[in-house]
Amino acid sequence: MVATPLAERMRPRSIQEVAGQKHLLGPEGVFTRMVESKTIPSMILWGPPGVGKTTLARLLAESTKRPFKTLSAVSAGVKEVREVIKEASFAYGTILFIDEIHRFSKSQQDALLNAVEKGIVTLIGATTENPSFEVNSALISRSQVYVLENLKKEDLLQLVHRALSQDVVLKKKEINIKEHKALLRYSGGDARRLMNLLELSVEAAKKNEKDELLIDDDLVALIAQEKAVHYDKKGDAHYDIISAFIKSIRGSDPNAAVYWLARMIEGGEDPKFIARRLIISAAEDIGNANPTALIMANNCMQAVHFVGMPEGRIILSQTTTYLASSPKSNAAYAAIKDAQKIVKTTGDLPVPLHLRNAATSLMKELGYSESYIYPHNDPQGFHPQEYMPESLEGKIIYQPKQNPREQEMLNRLKNMWKNKYNY
Structure with a gap:
């Protein structure tokens, strides 16, 4: 008899056991309120693999004691959908979970x-793809879209400690994780991959002088690399190759960039995933050094979606080599990072009166928008004129x-603002 994998053994049995997603599962989180009120709307769960989309759907259904049906978009057709809907018409409140609904x-x-x-069924769809591109707008309009995030370091560590202390197999072993x-x-923020890697590492670990199974970074890296030889596009090497691809573009090496592009295409990577990463790279790494790069990348996304593969590879190659050959600037990326840091540090600084919206007569009496000068005059x-809160006057962010x-x-900014920002 084949043992149940660790990832399955450690699947959460209640909402409280789900790692991460504090914005949805905290004391005031929307899912917490759903469980308390036992009211589940139709929804789309959008997030990367291994963050708990399937688990959350099952736990939401269990919390309301409603019938729970599942379909996989990979194998189910219209016939199967209609059969489930027919069954649901006799079982009020059925929750229908569709994995990979973008397919x-x-x-x-x-x-x-x-x-x-x-209301014959309450739909919970799970997708790793942007619903705006992959799910019918009519279906989206009838559903709430909730974004799930990659698990953070503390969430992953919590999962490891819970597995070592609570899993029926691991808690019987003396395991020393020297390094995490x-x-x-x-793991790449994927709980399922983390559990699989932990389980393989425990199986491969050798005992030290204290009779403990010792797990260190070298062992885990060896296990992960051996696994990468056989992995598909959802495996560990997926993250290494996309990293090499983006870094090659950032480093202005079109030869390396197109090589890594070919690796992804030959490995069966989703071309829309590649196109989305090109859009991010165009804004993050090229920015205002060549604003056309973002237009190119956005058009690439649309063209690949429209043309499909294999011809889409030509569009991806053109965009990749263009971005890699473009001048680079991360100034816009750095600016928003710095701006967010300032906001977190200084809090909600008051908006200057002349910039406020004078929507009512009372607001006008209070001086809202009174001294604002319309630039187009x-x-x-x-x-x-001053656009910053008082305590940030003259602060350079971009x-x-x-x-x-x-x-x-820069020369234009200097000419306009003179010595205000000391550009």
């Missing part, structure tokens, strides 16, 4: 619409880099 065709998704709208770095790195479209495009922007 459903338009006709399959349309088959759900009427049942969801009439490799376990966390190779000036022939140059600019009039110097710092253009040393490339022709941003230097042009």
Whole structure:
């Protein structure tokens, strides 16, 4: 008899045991309120693999004691959908969970619409893809979309400690995890991968002088790399290759970038995943050094979606080599990071009166918007006035880099603001 995998043995049995997702599962989280009120709306759970989408769906159903049906979009067709809907019409309140709902065709998704709208089923769909691109807008409009996040370091460590202390197999063993770095790195925020890697590491570990099974980073890395030889696009190497791909673009090496692109294509990677990463790279690594890069990347996403594979590889290659060959600037990326840090440090600074919205007569009496000067009244479209909260006056957040495009922007800013920001 084959033993149940650790990941399955450690699957949470209550909402309280689910790791991470504090924005949904905290004391005031929306899922917590659903469990308390026993009211579950139709929803789409969007997030990376291994963060608990399937588990959450099952636990929400169990908390309300409602019938729970599951379908996989990989294997189910319109016929199976209609059969479940027919059964649900005789079992009020049925929750229908559809894994990888983004793989459903338009006709399959349309088959759900009427049942969801009439309340015959409460739909919980799970997807790793952006619902805006992959799920019918009509179905989205009838559902709530909840974003699940990659598990954080503390969440992953909590899972490891819980497995060692509570799992029926592991708690009987003397296990010494000397280092956690490799376990966390190779898990990629995926709880399922973390449990699989932990289980394989325990099986491969040798006992030390204290008769403990010793697990260190070298052992975990060895296990992860051996596994990577046989993995598919959802395996560990997926994260290493996309990392190499983005870093090659960032490093302005189109030869390496297109090589890693080919590795992903030959490995069966989802082309839309690659296209989305190109969009992020265009904004994060190129930014205002070449604003056309973001337009190219966005058009690439649409074109790949429209054309499909294998021809889509040509569009991906064109965009990849263009981005890799473009001048680079992370100034916009750095600016938003710094701005968020300032916000967290300084809190909710008051908006200057002249920038506030004077929506009512009382607001006007209080001076809202009173001294605001409309820039377009000036022939140059600019009039110097204060836009920052008082305590941040003169604070530079966006710092253009040393490339022709941003230097042009910098000169314009200097000319307009003179000595205000000391550019």
